[in-house]
Amino acid sequence: MFRNKQFVGELIAEFIAVFIIILVGDSVAAMYSLYDPSPYRNAYWGVCIVWGLGVTIAIYVTGAVSGTHANPAVTLALALFRGFSWRKVLPYVGVQVLGGMAGAAIVYVLYAPVIDHFNLAHHLDRLHDGGAAGVFFTHPGDFVTPLHALVDEIILTALLLFGIFAVTCEYNTQAPQANSGALIIGLLVAAIGGCAGYLEAWAINPARDFGPRLFCYFAGWGPSALPAPGHYWWVPIAGPLVGGVIGAGAYEGLVRPYMPRLRDRAASSEVGPLAEAPTTETGFSGQA
Incomplete structure:
Protein backbone atom coordinates (compact mmCIF):
# COMPACT_ATOMS: atom_id res chain seq x y z
CA MET A 1 0.00 0.00 0.00
CA PHE A 2 2.82 2.40 0.89
CA ARG A 3 4.49 1.69 -2.43
CA ASN A 4 1.32 2.54 -4.34
CA LYS A 5 0.90 5.72 -2.31
CA GLN A 6 4.50 6.69 -2.96
CA PHE A 7 4.09 6.08 -6.69
CA VAL A 8 1.02 8.31 -6.75
CA GLY A 9 3.09 10.95 -5.00
CA GLU A 10 5.77 10.65 -7.66
CA LEU A 11 3.20 11.14 -10.41
CA ILE A 12 1.76 14.18 -8.64
CA ALA A 13 5.28 15.59 -8.33
CA GLU A 14 5.97 15.10 -12.04
CA PHE A 15 2.70 16.81 -12.91
CA ILE A 16 3.56 19.76 -10.66
CA ALA A 17 7.11 20.01 -12.01
CA VAL A 18 6.04 20.39 -15.64
CA PHE A 19 3.16 22.64 -14.58
CA ILE A 20 5.63 25.01 -12.94
CA ILE A 21 8.01 24.98 -15.90
CA ILE A 22 5.25 25.77 -18.41
CA LEU A 23 3.58 28.35 -16.18
CA VAL A 24 6.85 30.25 -15.82
CA GLY A 25 8.23 29.59 -19.30
CA ASP A 26 5.13 30.22 -21.38
CA SER A 27 4.42 33.34 -19.33
CA VAL A 28 7.80 34.81 -20.21
CA ALA A 29 7.15 33.79 -23.83
CA ALA A 30 3.95 35.83 -23.61
CA MET A 31 5.87 38.80 -22.25
CA TYR A 32 8.32 38.45 -25.14
CA SER A 33 5.75 37.96 -27.90
CA LEU A 34 2.64 39.95 -27.04
CA TYR A 35 3.91 43.34 -25.93
CA ASP A 36 5.26 46.15 -28.06
CA PRO A 37 7.78 47.21 -27.07
CA SER A 38 8.61 43.91 -25.43
CA PRO A 39 10.74 44.12 -22.28
CA TYR A 40 12.77 41.21 -23.64
CA ARG A 41 13.23 42.09 -27.32
CA ASN A 42 16.64 43.58 -26.66
CA ALA A 43 17.35 41.36 -23.68
CA TYR A 44 16.67 37.85 -24.95
CA TRP A 45 18.98 36.36 -22.35
CA GLY A 46 16.32 37.29 -19.80
CA VAL A 47 13.86 34.90 -21.49
CA CYS A 48 16.41 32.10 -21.28
CA ILE A 49 17.15 32.79 -17.62
CA VAL A 50 13.46 32.76 -16.70
CA TRP A 51 12.93 29.42 -18.45
CA GLY A 52 15.96 28.06 -16.61
CA LEU A 53 14.68 29.38 -13.30
CA GLY A 54 11.37 27.66 -13.97
CA VAL A 55 13.27 24.38 -14.21
CA THR A 56 15.26 25.17 -11.07
CA ILE A 57 12.13 25.99 -9.06
CA ALA A 58 10.45 22.80 -10.28
CA ILE A 59 13.40 20.72 -9.13
CA TYR A 60 13.51 22.32 -5.69
CA VAL A 61 9.76 21.76 -5.26
CA THR A 62 9.53 18.15 -6.44
CA GLY A 63 13.04 16.65 -6.59
CA ALA A 64 12.86 14.88 -3.25
CA VAL A 65 9.69 13.06 -4.30
CA SER A 66 10.19 12.00 -7.93
CA GLY A 67 13.66 13.21 -8.85
CA THR A 68 12.03 15.77 -11.15
CA HIS A 69 12.41 14.17 -14.54
CA ALA A 70 9.91 16.73 -15.90
CA ASN A 71 10.78 15.57 -19.41
CA PRO A 72 9.98 12.30 -21.23
CA ALA A 73 13.46 12.36 -22.75
CA VAL A 74 14.94 12.31 -19.24
CA THR A 75 12.60 9.53 -18.13
CA LEU A 76 13.51 7.38 -21.14
CA ALA A 77 17.24 7.96 -20.67
CA LEU A 78 17.08 7.09 -16.98
CA ALA A 79 15.22 3.87 -17.78
CA LEU A 80 17.82 2.91 -20.37
CA PHE A 81 20.97 3.80 -18.47
CA ARG A 82 20.32 4.26 -14.76
CA GLY A 83 17.88 1.63 -13.70
CA PHE A 84 14.66 3.63 -13.59
CA SER A 85 11.73 1.22 -13.60
CA TRP A 86 10.27 0.66 -17.06
CA ARG A 87 6.80 0.18 -15.59
CA LYS A 88 6.90 3.81 -14.45
CA VAL A 89 7.90 5.28 -17.81
CA LEU A 90 4.49 5.65 -19.46
CA PRO A 91 2.73 6.93 -16.30
CA TYR A 92 5.50 9.50 -15.82
CA VAL A 93 5.25 10.62 -19.44
CA GLY A 94 1.46 10.82 -19.22
CA VAL A 95 1.41 13.09 -16.17
CA GLN A 96 4.23 15.21 -17.62
CA VAL A 97 2.07 15.93 -20.68
CA LEU A 98 -0.93 16.66 -18.45
CA GLY A 99 1.21 19.05 -16.42
CA GLY A 100 2.13 20.84 -19.62
CA MET A 101 -1.53 21.16 -20.55
CA ALA A 102 -2.44 22.50 -17.12
CA GLY A 103 0.40 25.01 -17.13
CA ALA A 104 -0.64 26.27 -20.55
CA ALA A 105 -4.24 26.58 -19.38
CA ILE A 106 -3.21 28.87 -16.51
CA VAL A 107 -1.05 30.96 -18.83
CA TYR A 108 -4.08 31.29 -21.09
CA VAL A 109 -6.20 32.45 -18.14
CA LEU A 110 -3.57 35.07 -17.35
CA TYR A 111 -3.01 36.35 -20.88
CA ALA A 112 -6.27 35.69 -22.76
CA PRO A 113 -7.23 39.37 -23.18
CA VAL A 114 -3.69 40.26 -24.26
CA ILE A 115 -3.69 37.39 -26.77
CA ASP A 116 -7.00 38.56 -28.20
CA HIS A 117 -5.77 42.16 -28.47
CA PHE A 118 -2.52 41.04 -30.11
CA ASN A 119 -4.36 38.99 -32.72
CA LEU A 120 -6.83 41.81 -33.39
CA ALA A 121 -4.07 44.40 -33.75
CA HIS A 122 -2.11 42.19 -36.15
CA HIS A 123 -5.15 40.91 -38.08
CA LEU A 124 -4.53 37.32 -37.05
CA ASP A 125 -6.79 34.54 -35.92
CA ARG A 126 -5.97 31.40 -34.01
CA LEU A 127 -7.48 28.83 -36.34
CA HIS A 128 -5.98 29.88 -39.66
CA ASP A 129 -2.98 32.03 -38.76
CA GLY A 130 -1.99 30.48 -35.43
CA GLY A 131 -2.11 33.92 -33.87
CA ALA A 132 0.01 34.08 -30.68
CA ALA A 133 0.63 30.33 -30.81
CA GLY A 134 4.31 30.96 -30.10
CA VAL A 135 3.36 31.78 -26.53
CA PHE A 136 2.50 28.13 -25.95
CA PHE A 137 4.42 25.78 -28.24
CA THR A 138 7.38 25.77 -30.60
CA HIS A 139 7.76 26.14 -34.36
CA PRO A 140 10.69 26.42 -36.78
CA GLY A 141 12.43 29.78 -36.85
CA ASP A 142 13.45 31.75 -39.92
CA PHE A 143 15.11 29.68 -42.65
CA VAL A 144 14.68 26.43 -40.63
CA THR A 145 12.85 23.50 -42.20
CA PRO A 146 11.10 20.82 -40.11
CA LEU A 147 13.79 18.30 -41.05
CA HIS A 148 16.55 20.66 -39.99
CA ALA A 149 14.63 21.39 -36.79
CA LEU A 150 14.59 17.65 -36.08
CA VAL A 151 18.38 17.54 -36.33
CA ASP A 152 18.64 20.62 -34.10
CA GLU A 153 16.42 19.08 -31.45
CA ILE A 154 18.44 15.86 -31.44
CA ILE A 155 21.68 17.79 -30.94
CA LEU A 156 20.35 20.21 -28.31
CA THR A 157 18.63 17.51 -26.27
CA ALA A 158 21.75 15.38 -26.44
CA LEU A 159 23.62 18.31 -24.90
CA LEU A 160 20.94 18.66 -22.24
CA LEU A 161 21.04 15.00 -21.20
CA PHE A 162 24.82 14.88 -21.38
CA GLY A 163 24.89 17.76 -18.91
CA ILE A 164 22.17 16.36 -16.66
CA PHE A 165 23.88 12.98 -16.44
CA ALA A 166 27.16 14.72 -15.56
CA VAL A 167 25.56 16.88 -12.86
CA THR A 168 23.72 13.91 -11.31
CA CYS A 169 26.56 11.38 -11.54
CA GLU A 170 27.42 10.16 -8.04
CA TYR A 171 31.04 9.54 -9.09
CA ASN A 172 31.61 12.99 -10.58
CA THR A 173 33.73 14.77 -7.99
CA GLN A 174 33.37 18.06 -9.87
CA ALA A 175 29.56 17.98 -9.93
CA PRO A 176 27.68 20.36 -7.63
CA GLN A 177 26.11 19.00 -4.49
CA ALA A 178 22.45 17.98 -4.67
CA ASN A 179 21.15 21.29 -3.32
CA SER A 180 22.93 23.33 -5.99
CA GLY A 181 22.52 20.85 -8.84
CA ALA A 182 19.06 22.26 -9.54
CA LEU A 183 20.53 25.69 -10.24
CA ILE A 184 23.18 24.28 -12.57
CA ILE A 185 20.58 22.30 -14.54
CA GLY A 186 18.47 25.46 -14.82
CA LEU A 187 21.49 27.35 -16.12
CA LEU A 188 22.12 24.53 -18.60
CA VAL A 189 18.59 24.97 -19.98
CA ALA A 190 19.15 28.72 -20.14
CA ALA A 191 22.49 28.30 -21.91
CA ARG A 208 7.00 21.03 -22.80
CA ASP A 209 5.79 21.23 -26.40
CA PHE A 210 3.05 18.62 -26.76
CA GLY A 211 1.19 19.43 -23.53
CA PRO A 212 0.62 23.11 -24.40
CA ARG A 213 0.04 22.18 -28.04
CA LEU A 214 -2.71 19.76 -27.02
CA PHE A 215 -4.32 22.41 -24.82
CA CYS A 216 -4.23 24.92 -27.68
CA TYR A 217 -5.83 22.44 -30.05
CA PHE A 218 -8.92 22.46 -27.83
CA ALA A 219 -8.67 26.19 -27.02
CA GLY A 220 -9.30 27.43 -30.54
CA TRP A 221 -6.03 26.97 -32.41
CA GLY A 222 -7.16 23.68 -33.95
CA PRO A 223 -4.96 22.58 -36.88
CA SER A 224 -2.57 25.45 -36.20
CA ALA A 225 -1.57 23.42 -33.14
CA LEU A 226 -2.19 19.87 -34.37
CA PRO A 227 -0.89 18.81 -36.82
CA ALA A 228 0.58 22.35 -37.23
CA PRO A 229 1.92 23.82 -40.50
CA GLY A 230 4.10 21.30 -42.26
CA HIS A 231 2.90 18.61 -39.82
CA TYR A 232 5.57 19.87 -37.44
CA TRP A 233 3.96 18.53 -34.24
CA TRP A 234 6.01 15.32 -34.13
CA VAL A 235 9.41 16.99 -34.45
CA PRO A 236 9.62 18.30 -30.82
CA ILE A 237 8.64 14.80 -29.67
CA ALA A 238 10.91 12.59 -31.76
CA GLY A 239 13.95 14.88 -31.74
CA PRO A 240 14.28 15.15 -27.94
CA LEU A 241 13.60 11.43 -27.39
CA VAL A 242 16.34 10.45 -29.82
CA GLY A 243 18.72 13.16 -28.69
CA GLY A 244 18.24 12.34 -25.03
CA VAL A 245 19.26 8.73 -25.58
CA ILE A 246 22.31 9.83 -27.58
CA GLY A 247 23.44 12.38 -25.01
CA ALA A 248 22.91 10.14 -22.00
CA GLY A 249 24.56 7.21 -23.76
CA ALA A 250 27.54 9.36 -24.69
CA TYR A 251 28.06 10.37 -21.08
CA GLU A 252 27.63 6.83 -19.78
CA GLY A 253 30.01 5.41 -22.37
CA LEU A 254 32.63 8.13 -22.81
CA VAL A 255 32.92 9.92 -19.46
CA ARG A 256 31.39 8.04 -16.53
CA PRO A 257 33.62 4.92 -16.75
CA TYR A 258 36.67 7.09 -16.08
CA MET A 259 35.37 8.93 -13.02
CA PRO A 260 37.91 8.67 -10.15
CA ARG A 261 35.77 6.84 -7.61
CA LEU A 262 34.43 4.39 -10.16
CA ARG A 263 37.91 3.77 -11.55
CA ASP A 264 39.38 3.24 -8.10
CA ARG A 265 36.57 0.89 -7.16
CA ALA A 266 37.12 -1.10 -10.31
CA ALA A 267 40.86 -1.30 -9.65
CA SER A 268 40.41 -2.40 -6.04
CA SER A 269 38.15 -5.25 -7.12
CA GLU A 270 40.54 -6.18 -9.94
CA VAL A 271 38.00 -5.80 -12.69
CA GLY A 272 38.15 -3.80 -15.88
CA PRO A 273 37.81 0.00 -15.90
CA LEU A 274 34.41 -0.21 -17.58
CA ALA A 275 32.80 -2.08 -14.68
CA GLU A 276 29.55 -0.56 -13.48
CA ALA A 277 28.87 0.02 -9.84
CA PRO A 278 25.35 0.07 -8.42
CA THR A 279 23.76 3.49 -8.44
CA THR A 280 20.82 5.09 -6.74
CA GLU A 281 20.55 7.92 -9.22
CA THR A 282 16.99 8.16 -10.41
CA GLY A 283 16.12 11.73 -11.16
CA PHE A 284 16.48 14.91 -13.10
CA SER A 285 17.77 16.74 -10.04
CA GLY A 286 20.17 14.07 -8.90
CA GLN A 287 18.41 13.60 -5.60
CA ALA A 288 19.42 10.12 -4.53
Whole structure:
Protein backbone atom coordinates (compact mmCIF):
# COMPACT_ATOMS: atom_id res chain seq x y z
CA MET A 1 0.00 0.00 0.00
CA PHE A 2 2.82 2.40 0.89
CA ARG A 3 4.49 1.69 -2.43
CA ASN A 4 1.32 2.54 -4.34
CA LYS A 5 0.90 5.72 -2.31
CA GLN A 6 4.50 6.69 -2.96
CA PHE A 7 4.09 6.08 -6.69
CA VAL A 8 1.02 8.31 -6.75
CA GLY A 9 3.09 10.95 -5.00
CA GLU A 10 5.77 10.65 -7.66
CA LEU A 11 3.20 11.14 -10.41
CA ILE A 12 1.76 14.18 -8.64
CA ALA A 13 5.28 15.59 -8.33
CA GLU A 14 5.97 15.10 -12.04
CA PHE A 15 2.70 16.81 -12.91
CA ILE A 16 3.56 19.76 -10.66
CA ALA A 17 7.11 20.01 -12.01
CA VAL A 18 6.04 20.39 -15.64
CA PHE A 19 3.16 22.64 -14.58
CA ILE A 20 5.63 25.01 -12.94
CA ILE A 21 8.01 24.98 -15.90
CA ILE A 22 5.25 25.77 -18.41
CA LEU A 23 3.58 28.35 -16.18
CA VAL A 24 6.85 30.25 -15.82
CA GLY A 25 8.23 29.59 -19.30
CA ASP A 26 5.13 30.22 -21.38
CA SER A 27 4.42 33.34 -19.33
CA VAL A 28 7.80 34.81 -20.21
CA ALA A 29 7.15 33.79 -23.83
CA ALA A 30 3.95 35.83 -23.61
CA MET A 31 5.87 38.80 -22.25
CA TYR A 32 8.32 38.45 -25.14
CA SER A 33 5.75 37.96 -27.90
CA LEU A 34 2.64 39.95 -27.04
CA TYR A 35 3.91 43.34 -25.93
CA ASP A 36 5.26 46.15 -28.06
CA PRO A 37 7.78 47.21 -27.07
CA SER A 38 8.61 43.91 -25.43
CA PRO A 39 10.74 44.12 -22.28
CA TYR A 40 12.77 41.21 -23.64
CA ARG A 41 13.23 42.09 -27.32
CA ASN A 42 16.64 43.58 -26.66
CA ALA A 43 17.35 41.36 -23.68
CA TYR A 44 16.67 37.85 -24.95
CA TRP A 45 18.98 36.36 -22.35
CA GLY A 46 16.32 37.29 -19.80
CA VAL A 47 13.86 34.90 -21.49
CA CYS A 48 16.41 32.10 -21.28
CA ILE A 49 17.15 32.79 -17.62
CA VAL A 50 13.46 32.76 -16.70
CA TRP A 51 12.93 29.42 -18.45
CA GLY A 52 15.96 28.06 -16.61
CA LEU A 53 14.68 29.38 -13.30
CA GLY A 54 11.37 27.66 -13.97
CA VAL A 55 13.27 24.38 -14.21
CA THR A 56 15.26 25.17 -11.07
CA ILE A 57 12.13 25.99 -9.06
CA ALA A 58 10.45 22.80 -10.28
CA ILE A 59 13.40 20.72 -9.13
CA TYR A 60 13.51 22.32 -5.69
CA VAL A 61 9.76 21.76 -5.26
CA THR A 62 9.53 18.15 -6.44
CA GLY A 63 13.04 16.65 -6.59
CA ALA A 64 12.86 14.88 -3.25
CA VAL A 65 9.69 13.06 -4.30
CA SER A 66 10.19 12.00 -7.93
CA GLY A 67 13.66 13.21 -8.85
CA THR A 68 12.03 15.77 -11.15
CA HIS A 69 12.41 14.17 -14.54
CA ALA A 70 9.91 16.73 -15.90
CA ASN A 71 10.78 15.57 -19.41
CA PRO A 72 9.98 12.30 -21.23
CA ALA A 73 13.46 12.36 -22.75
CA VAL A 74 14.94 12.31 -19.24
CA THR A 75 12.60 9.53 -18.13
CA LEU A 76 13.51 7.38 -21.14
CA ALA A 77 17.24 7.96 -20.67
CA LEU A 78 17.08 7.09 -16.98
CA ALA A 79 15.22 3.87 -17.78
CA LEU A 80 17.82 2.91 -20.37
CA PHE A 81 20.97 3.80 -18.47
CA ARG A 82 20.32 4.26 -14.76
CA GLY A 83 17.88 1.63 -13.70
CA PHE A 84 14.66 3.63 -13.59
CA SER A 85 11.73 1.22 -13.60
CA TRP A 86 10.27 0.66 -17.06
CA ARG A 87 6.80 0.18 -15.59
CA LYS A 88 6.90 3.81 -14.45
CA VAL A 89 7.90 5.28 -17.81
CA LEU A 90 4.49 5.65 -19.46
CA PRO A 91 2.73 6.93 -16.30
CA TYR A 92 5.50 9.50 -15.82
CA VAL A 93 5.25 10.62 -19.44
CA GLY A 94 1.46 10.82 -19.22
CA VAL A 95 1.41 13.09 -16.17
CA GLN A 96 4.23 15.21 -17.62
CA VAL A 97 2.07 15.93 -20.68
CA LEU A 98 -0.93 16.66 -18.45
CA GLY A 99 1.21 19.05 -16.42
CA GLY A 100 2.13 20.84 -19.62
CA MET A 101 -1.53 21.16 -20.55
CA ALA A 102 -2.44 22.50 -17.12
CA GLY A 103 0.40 25.01 -17.13
CA ALA A 104 -0.64 26.27 -20.55
CA ALA A 105 -4.24 26.58 -19.38
CA ILE A 106 -3.21 28.87 -16.51
CA VAL A 107 -1.05 30.96 -18.83
CA TYR A 108 -4.08 31.29 -21.09
CA VAL A 109 -6.20 32.45 -18.14
CA LEU A 110 -3.57 35.07 -17.35
CA TYR A 111 -3.01 36.35 -20.88
CA ALA A 112 -6.27 35.69 -22.76
CA PRO A 113 -7.23 39.37 -23.18
CA VAL A 114 -3.69 40.26 -24.26
CA ILE A 115 -3.69 37.39 -26.77
CA ASP A 116 -7.00 38.56 -28.20
CA HIS A 117 -5.77 42.16 -28.47
CA PHE A 118 -2.52 41.04 -30.11
CA ASN A 119 -4.36 38.99 -32.72
CA LEU A 120 -6.83 41.81 -33.39
CA ALA A 121 -4.07 44.40 -33.75
CA HIS A 122 -2.11 42.19 -36.15
CA HIS A 123 -5.15 40.91 -38.08
CA LEU A 124 -4.53 37.32 -37.05
CA ASP A 125 -6.79 34.54 -35.92
CA ARG A 126 -5.97 31.40 -34.01
CA LEU A 127 -7.48 28.83 -36.34
CA HIS A 128 -5.98 29.88 -39.66
CA ASP A 129 -2.98 32.03 -38.76
CA GLY A 130 -1.99 30.48 -35.43
CA GLY A 131 -2.11 33.92 -33.87
CA ALA A 132 0.01 34.08 -30.68
CA ALA A 133 0.63 30.33 -30.81
CA GLY A 134 4.31 30.96 -30.10
CA VAL A 135 3.36 31.78 -26.53
CA PHE A 136 2.50 28.13 -25.95
CA PHE A 137 4.42 25.78 -28.24
CA THR A 138 7.38 25.77 -30.60
CA HIS A 139 7.76 26.14 -34.36
CA PRO A 140 10.69 26.42 -36.78
CA GLY A 141 12.43 29.78 -36.85
CA ASP A 142 13.45 31.75 -39.92
CA PHE A 143 15.11 29.68 -42.65
CA VAL A 144 14.68 26.43 -40.63
CA THR A 145 12.85 23.50 -42.20
CA PRO A 146 11.10 20.82 -40.11
CA LEU A 147 13.79 18.30 -41.05
CA HIS A 148 16.55 20.66 -39.99
CA ALA A 149 14.63 21.39 -36.79
CA LEU A 150 14.59 17.65 -36.08
CA VAL A 151 18.38 17.54 -36.33
CA ASP A 152 18.64 20.62 -34.10
CA GLU A 153 16.42 19.08 -31.45
CA ILE A 154 18.44 15.86 -31.44
CA ILE A 155 21.68 17.79 -30.94
CA LEU A 156 20.35 20.21 -28.31
CA THR A 157 18.63 17.51 -26.27
CA ALA A 158 21.75 15.38 -26.44
CA LEU A 159 23.62 18.31 -24.90
CA LEU A 160 20.94 18.66 -22.24
CA LEU A 161 21.04 15.00 -21.20
CA PHE A 162 24.82 14.88 -21.38
CA GLY A 163 24.89 17.76 -18.91
CA ILE A 164 22.17 16.36 -16.66
CA PHE A 165 23.88 12.98 -16.44
CA ALA A 166 27.16 14.72 -15.56
CA VAL A 167 25.56 16.88 -12.86
CA THR A 168 23.72 13.91 -11.31
CA CYS A 169 26.56 11.38 -11.54
CA GLU A 170 27.42 10.16 -8.04
CA TYR A 171 31.04 9.54 -9.09
CA ASN A 172 31.61 12.99 -10.58
CA THR A 173 33.73 14.77 -7.99
CA GLN A 174 33.37 18.06 -9.87
CA ALA A 175 29.56 17.98 -9.93
CA PRO A 176 27.68 20.36 -7.63
CA GLN A 177 26.11 19.00 -4.49
CA ALA A 178 22.45 17.98 -4.67
CA ASN A 179 21.15 21.29 -3.32
CA SER A 180 22.93 23.33 -5.99
CA GLY A 181 22.52 20.85 -8.84
CA ALA A 182 19.06 22.26 -9.54
CA LEU A 183 20.53 25.69 -10.24
CA ILE A 184 23.18 24.28 -12.57
CA ILE A 185 20.58 22.30 -14.54
CA GLY A 186 18.47 25.46 -14.82
CA LEU A 187 21.49 27.35 -16.12
CA LEU A 188 22.12 24.53 -18.60
CA VAL A 189 18.59 24.97 -19.98
CA ALA A 190 19.15 28.72 -20.14
CA ALA A 191 22.49 28.30 -21.91
CA ILE A 192 20.94 26.06 -24.57
CA GLY A 193 18.24 28.66 -25.14
CA GLY A 194 20.79 31.45 -25.23
CA CYS A 195 22.89 29.79 -27.90
CA ALA A 196 20.20 28.16 -30.05
CA GLY A 197 16.75 29.28 -28.97
CA TYR A 198 15.93 31.16 -32.18
CA LEU A 199 16.27 28.00 -34.28
CA GLU A 200 12.96 26.50 -33.14
CA ALA A 201 12.45 27.80 -29.60
CA TRP A 202 14.50 24.98 -28.03
CA ALA A 203 11.76 22.56 -27.03
CA ILE A 204 14.24 19.86 -25.84
CA ASN A 205 11.30 18.30 -23.99
CA PRO A 206 8.31 16.53 -25.60
CA ALA A 207 5.99 17.37 -22.69
CA ARG A 208 7.00 21.03 -22.80
CA ASP A 209 5.79 21.23 -26.40
CA PHE A 210 3.05 18.62 -26.76
CA GLY A 211 1.19 19.43 -23.53
CA PRO A 212 0.62 23.11 -24.40
CA ARG A 213 0.04 22.18 -28.04
CA LEU A 214 -2.71 19.76 -27.02
CA PHE A 215 -4.32 22.41 -24.82
CA CYS A 216 -4.23 24.92 -27.68
CA TYR A 217 -5.83 22.44 -30.05
CA PHE A 218 -8.92 22.46 -27.83
CA ALA A 219 -8.67 26.19 -27.02
CA GLY A 220 -9.30 27.43 -30.54
CA TRP A 221 -6.03 26.97 -32.41
CA GLY A 222 -7.16 23.68 -33.95
CA PRO A 223 -4.96 22.58 -36.88
CA SER A 224 -2.57 25.45 -36.20
CA ALA A 225 -1.57 23.42 -33.14
CA LEU A 226 -2.19 19.87 -34.37
CA PRO A 227 -0.89 18.81 -36.82
CA ALA A 228 0.58 22.35 -37.23
CA PRO A 229 1.92 23.82 -40.50
CA GLY A 230 4.10 21.30 -42.26
CA HIS A 231 2.90 18.61 -39.82
CA TYR A 232 5.57 19.87 -37.44
CA TRP A 233 3.96 18.53 -34.24
CA TRP A 234 6.01 15.32 -34.13
CA VAL A 235 9.41 16.99 -34.45
CA PRO A 236 9.62 18.30 -30.82
CA ILE A 237 8.64 14.80 -29.67
CA ALA A 238 10.91 12.59 -31.76
CA GLY A 239 13.95 14.88 -31.74
CA PRO A 240 14.28 15.15 -27.94
CA LEU A 241 13.60 11.43 -27.39
CA VAL A 242 16.34 10.45 -29.82
CA GLY A 243 18.72 13.16 -28.69
CA GLY A 244 18.24 12.34 -25.03
CA VAL A 245 19.26 8.73 -25.58
CA ILE A 246 22.31 9.83 -27.58
CA GLY A 247 23.44 12.38 -25.01
CA ALA A 248 22.91 10.14 -22.00
CA GLY A 249 24.56 7.21 -23.76
CA ALA A 250 27.54 9.36 -24.69
CA TYR A 251 28.06 10.37 -21.08
CA GLU A 252 27.63 6.83 -19.78
CA GLY A 253 30.01 5.41 -22.37
CA LEU A 254 32.63 8.13 -22.81
CA VAL A 255 32.92 9.92 -19.46
CA ARG A 256 31.39 8.04 -16.53
CA PRO A 257 33.62 4.92 -16.75
CA TYR A 258 36.67 7.09 -16.08
CA MET A 259 35.37 8.93 -13.02
CA PRO A 260 37.91 8.67 -10.15
CA ARG A 261 35.77 6.84 -7.61
CA LEU A 262 34.43 4.39 -10.16
CA ARG A 263 37.91 3.77 -11.55
CA ASP A 264 39.38 3.24 -8.10
CA ARG A 265 36.57 0.89 -7.16
CA ALA A 266 37.12 -1.10 -10.31
CA ALA A 267 40.86 -1.30 -9.65
CA SER A 268 40.41 -2.40 -6.04
CA SER A 269 38.15 -5.25 -7.12
CA GLU A 270 40.54 -6.18 -9.94
CA VAL A 271 38.00 -5.80 -12.69
CA GLY A 272 38.15 -3.80 -15.88
CA PRO A 273 37.81 0.00 -15.90
CA LEU A 274 34.41 -0.21 -17.58
CA ALA A 275 32.80 -2.08 -14.68
CA GLU A 276 29.55 -0.56 -13.48
CA ALA A 277 28.87 0.02 -9.84
CA PRO A 278 25.35 0.07 -8.42
CA THR A 279 23.76 3.49 -8.44
CA THR A 280 20.82 5.09 -6.74
CA GLU A 281 20.55 7.92 -9.22
CA THR A 282 16.99 8.16 -10.41
CA GLY A 283 16.12 11.73 -11.16
CA PHE A 284 16.48 14.91 -13.10
CA SER A 285 17.77 16.74 -10.04
CA GLY A 286 20.17 14.07 -8.90
CA GLN A 287 18.41 13.60 -5.60
CA ALA A 288 19.42 10.12 -4.53
